[in-house]
Amino acid sequence: MIVIASDHGGLNLKDEIKALLSERGVACEDLGTNNGDSVDYPDFGAKVAQRVSQGSADLGILVCGTGIGMSIVANKFPGIRAALATDVFMATMAKEHNNANILVLGGRVIDPATARAMVAAWLDTEFAAGRHQARLDKIAALEKDLRVQAP
Template identity: 80%
Template sequence: MIVLGSDHGGLELKNEIKKLLEERGLPCEDLGTHNGDSVDYPDFGVAVARRVSEGSAEKGILVCGTGIGMSIVANKFPGIRAALATDVFMATMAKEHNNANILVLGGRVLDTQKAREMVTAWLDTAYAAGRHQNRLDKITQLERELKG
């Protein structure tokens, strides 16, 4: 399951990404926002990140105006590796090297075609593990230390 969330600045792009996921036959759930009214991005970033962090969703995609705010919010949750990407290379590396479980995009900085290519790359890229796993283990250890 892939959960989606956006604020008003990311609504249009989130809706296009949802179409892409449906075209690919991937199960997804849209956690809002569902209209163009001004909303607070943390509310939707929390909803998506919590689901992924707790394990009731495998992946998430968040969209706000720039993607910066959603990245900050999502990365507060244990086990979340939310990556803000601005091009296909970054989306690919987010998965291949960092095993990002949330992709974050900027609705006001990306066009639909580029975003579709980025989401496709992120979904289709495998995590390389190997030397990268040690780095992720260090992040997990840091989360434990900071929590304790």
């Protein structure tokens, strides 16, 4: 199950991605926003990141104007590896090297055809593991240490 959300700046691209997921037969749950009214991206980024972090969704996709804000929000959650990508190569590497569990896109900087190709590449790419897993283990250890040290 993939959860997806956007703010107003990513709404049109989110709808394009949902259409791609539907065409591919991928289960998807839209967590908002559902109109063009101005909203705060942290509210929607948190919904997706929380679901992936807690394991009630396998993967997530977030879209805001640039993708920067959603990336910052999502990466605050334990176990989240949200990757902001701007082209197919970055989306591929996000999965192959970083096993990104949330893909973040910019609705104002990526055209629909590119976004479709990026999401398809991210979904179709396998995590390479090996030396990359060792690096992710280091990130997980840092995350754990920081939680223990938090006041």
